[in-house]
Amino acid sequence: MPSPVSADRPAAQPPGRGSVEALITQTRRLKGDVDAVRRDTPSEGSDPEERWQRALYDLALHQLDDLDAHLAQLRDGPDVAPATPAGPVGTPAARPVPTAGPGVSLLSRVGSADWNLLTDEASWSGELYQILGLDPASPALTLDELPALVLDEDRPELTAMVTDCLVDGKPIDGEFRVVRPDGSVRAVHMMGEPVLGADGGTASMWAVLRDVSELRRCRRTVRETRDSLQHQRRQEQTEHRIAAELQEAVLPPWRGSLRLPHQGPRTLDLSARRLPAATTTPLGGDWYDALELADGETLLSVGDLTGHGVAVASGMAMLLGAVRGMALAGTGPGELLGMLNQLLDATVEPALGSAVCCRYRPETHTLVWAQAGHPAPLLFRDGTGRVLKAPDGVLLGATSGAVYGQAVEALQPGDLLLLHTDGLVPGHSPTPALERLLALAPRFAAARTAQDCVRTVVEEFGGGGREDDACVLVARVTA
Structure with a gap:
């Protein structure tokens, strides 16, 4: 304590013993509360935010320990030397x-x-x-x-x-x-x-x-974990932006015609939409595509590569490019999925994916399609809808040498085909999800265009609560 003759002011009078005791009691009660919360916070882990929270609790406890000790010293008074x-x-x-x-x-x-x-x-x-x-x-x-x-x-x-x-x-x-x-x-x-x-x-x-060595160590830990958390958030924002730009570059626009314009009479009215996740989860590997082929047929496909982030978006772009290239070369849907499976099996980074691939022949109004562990297309006709019976097909990348079957479906003018990824309806088992989609049949029948139908799907399923991205593609047979 300063001397009574210190430079600018007289010595302060010590506080009463009772008031200091009350402060000590409050400090120790607060220490117990902070320590109880601290024990519920993981001490180890890869999450920078959890490490930052733990460091803050440690710093708070350290300062409260010091405060408790200093108050006790103030209460007991110094021993006279x-x-x-x-x-x-x-x-x-x-x-x-x-x-x-x-x-x-x-x-x-x-x-x-x-x-x-x-x-x-x-x-x-x-x-x-x-x-x-x-x-x-x-x-x-x-x-x-x-x-x-x-x-x-x-x-x-x-x-x-x-x-x-x-x-x-x-x-x-x-x-x-x-x-x-x-x-x-x-x-x-x-x-x-x-x-x-x-x-x-x-x-x-x-x-x-x-x-104050320990205090400075605690503060340094807080600062380092905070900086690490901020760095991770900046990195996530950068990866999200890159993944979004990559998706935007490779996916066809969802307004109007999706790919190349038809040279002859328009046989399909097409529209599609990607529905982003409601959470801050990085972008996934969902895709949709519609491509007019040289023989007049139209390729329709949707798919999903498991995972999130730039690497998955890059893998999705690779798969989509392979789908387009093999389809333009005349490869059928079943054989095409088999080659995609070989492609994923040969990549350095193991990955799983699902997909539906369809070829529509306007001369015969037939749809030839195959699937790889993916929800089957929905067919809407005359105000009712049903799920197409799926041919055999396992997830892409699940096993080497997988063979994918094909199915043929006869379509009629006015039919509506809906393809989607499995993130469209979150938090539901497949049966209620399908029921919700099939219940849209009357609204689809009243819609004038495929874009109106996609807008209906977005109104029904585009709200909050979805934990993953989703894609939906609608094709209406016009002639």
């Missing part, structure tokens, strides 16, 4: 220094010192010796000797603080790092004031030094 002879006239006697009370180990983090400028003597508490790692039997260091313990880069800061205190009467409030004899480095926070003599000059300086 052996009396020391008074200095010259005008020089205050060395003040008592606090020592660690029984059962309060945190008090060893705080020590005190007095430096008498008239006699060049120094008086340290036992705790300060512990903080600096020095032998209590050795003499206390003078102000001129103290910088020898301080790191080279921190010495100018300590010198400036002491000079400002002794020359200009400014209070000391700053930090520096000391190197203990065992080589360990400790961060020390120093607060102090000059003590004036009878002639108004500085006679001595007192200071309280606190070991």
